[in-house]
Amino acid sequence: MIYPVDNLDDAYNACHPDKPLEVGDPRYLDLKNVRNKKSVNTLAKRIVRTSQTDDFCKQLVTGHTGCGKSTELKRLQKQLEDDSYFVIYLDVESSLDLRQITYQDVLLNIAQGAVEALAEAKVNLDSALLNDLQLLLAEKIVSQDYVKETKASAGVSAEAGFDIPLIAKLFTKITGEIRSGSSHREQIREKIKNVQQEFIAKLNDLLLAARLKLQHQGHADLVVIVDGLEKIRESATYNDLFIEHAEQLNEINCHLLYTIPIALASTANLGDFFANDIFFVPMVKYQTDEGKQYLTDLVNKRIQVAKLFADEALLDQLIAMSGGSIRDLFRLIRSASETDEGDKVQETDIERAINNLVKDYDRLVKEDDVALLKDIAKDKRVIKDTGKHYERLLSLRLVNEYENGKPWADLHPALRKIAWLQAKLTDG
């Protein structure tokens, strides 16, 4: 497809609320100027700088859902790879059970991801090291029946002429058990906890060996990006992971990025465990002329607005309703493109798209939210309450955080169009 597209059918498919852009996609637009000058370049620089010391860069990344975080992380990966880093990108969402994730699961996932990625890149690790980690898994973590079974099936694979080390098979078994929530899950976690220090130490040995090998092959260093952890919803779960077990997450010896829930970032002081500032991808400041212009440009990179909208100014209405969320903006464009007939988006389509978005947000607002929303609407600031209320509002995007200099917050503009809520907000 050639962007920007010139017909509604293509326009619909040029705007996805559900897919991050791959690196090199012509639709990409760097929004750092309307995001408090922050971009992944900052992160890349941090990593490069830390690489020159003996330290490892441990970085937490957060942002509203749908703000373009994954797109940015993919760009970071590309940028680091261009700087000859070896990057392992792990999407935890598809490999672990985010409802009840523990630090053991994350450690295992990193170990598994590293072993697999290195094998795939034909970075041959020292077999004695691998063997050692494998024995740890086989003897202390999984049951003996499992090992036999796994060995048997690994044997079959080997015959098929595909060299998957037994260790990879064991990892697959273990993480499979953990993800599916089987009865073995707790046993496995308990066992890892018992050999935690040993496990981390052996993982670190392996990572060290890998880094040396990689550097030998001309790579600058190894970076692991763990994406998906920001989707943990239960505060008990993410507090346990990032506060109670921050130490274990920090002990991995490589450059490491974890995504975290925006709600956690807003309420906890994580600086005690993670030296760097949390990298926050704010919403685009859609309220300013510059922000509006960037969002207009962003859309124009994808679709020919002048040709597809009855009036170019109609796009402004959608931008004003997006709250600076890229995802909401694309959803609005999709809705508006489902025009009744004809090949242009008309004013009525814009109205319908906005109405639908407002209805969606109406479903999320609860009576209990009103008091806090009222305060935020008045003070335009980040309000940390002792309850979990602010966290809820943030994670559902009822409230969006922006940054210019310092963080501030406001209600999602769709909330202003909910009649009952507006009545309560302006009341008294």
Next chain:
Amino acid sequence: MASIVVESPATDNFALFPELKHLLRALQMCQGFGLYFVRCNTVSLRNELVATLKTKLNKPIIELPLNPENDIFIDAQMTELLADASDDAVVFIYDLEKLFYLKDRYVIQELNWRRGFYGRSNHPIVFWLPEFLLTEIVNNAPDFADWRSGLYEFSLSQSERLDLMDSTWQSANENFVEQLSLGEKQRWIVNIQNLLAELAGQEPSKIKDGLLDRLGQLYESLGDYDQALSCYQQALQISQDIGDKQGMGITLNNISQIYQAKGDYDTALHYLTQTLEIDRELGNKKDDGATLNNISLIYSAKGNYDTALQYLTQAMQISRDIGDKRGEGVTLNNISQIYQAKGDYGTALQYLTQSLQICKDSGNKAGVSATLNNISQIYQAIGGYDIALQYLTQTLQITQEIGDKRGEGTTLNNISQIHQAKGDYDTALQYLTQALHIRQDIGDKPGECTTLFNIGYIHRQHNDPHQAQSTWLKAYHIAKQIGLAEGLQKLDKLAKDLGGEGLAYWEALSQSTPKA
């Protein structure tokens, strides 16, 4: 002979449901993965909408009805289904609520953490959901929900909502007038009128007030709303004159019921609000609860379920506070109807089960039969026709046992609807004919109107448009005569489906057709 014949029914769902064309367009445009939510609270409406989409969408539709027996991940089932599908196929997923009842929130959370699997499916995926489940998903699987390209809401028409409410004869025989035959009612009316004539010269009194209320109820049960209203208004005047607050409360409530039947909800609400004030002034908790229930019914009829639920919650609290088991049963029934209207059948069923227990414990047979009837409607809504029929059979037995003629008519009518849904039109017609006899017998005009309306459909199914038309015309005459809002709305929609101009269509027909 009628000069106009019924044309082939071609319901224009695109005109009735404006969102449908947007959904169609979206599905037509979408290439690869796209996530869509459709809010649709009943299976019948869903079937209708899907049928329309099937005729218009230029892509194959793969349907995945979920069921609790198949305990593998939804996405795994989907993958299996899609194995041989063409690249442009669209997936419709139904009945998530069935899994929800089984596994609770887990099902919803699973959507959130397995959303990547859907994303990789490379097909547009449409989840057809009732309102309550949609709310669950946006709140408890927000990341999944956030991928949606669109959410399309389809609401029941007013007449369908009323249909749903129709199945609740909420009063559960609050007054025995409902158990009388037409002849008995007519004789009684004459007697009361005679008594009133005797009392004509006397001062207003409680006795006169009571007679007028009773007479009003008799007229009301015959569908003679205007006469009933006139009686109630006289009664109201008397209670005011003699300062009988309690009498005023009763009469105001009765008046509200007439306006409700006529579809004038605002006036009904106005009277109920006054009733409520009096109940509270008198500290009459039990009546207070009943009034709150009636208010909730108005909000339900208007489709304002949340407000209805608020009133019912208050009513429930009162019944429990004063240990009014009967009131509690009625309230539970009414709460269940709200959830049913929202498509949350599981919760509806929970309330009905509670209600059933209470009615049984307190020996309230009429309550038991009303509840069983409501349970049957849940099963009918989710396509469990055989179970629905079992419940209705029990209902029928009880109504016959306690001589609840009106309930018997309703039950026979409901049984016919099951047979009709199963495509057994002959059996359906048999039950409708029985229902019609009973309803005519007791002078239940609204019931007669409903049954005639249903009979018309059977004739249509039998390819007898003339017969269908003349039956519907009879229903129209009744609805018009008594000002039955519900019936008029249904007929209005029907006329539009038939390509006519709404009620004017029936009026024109009735001018050109000699009355039978």
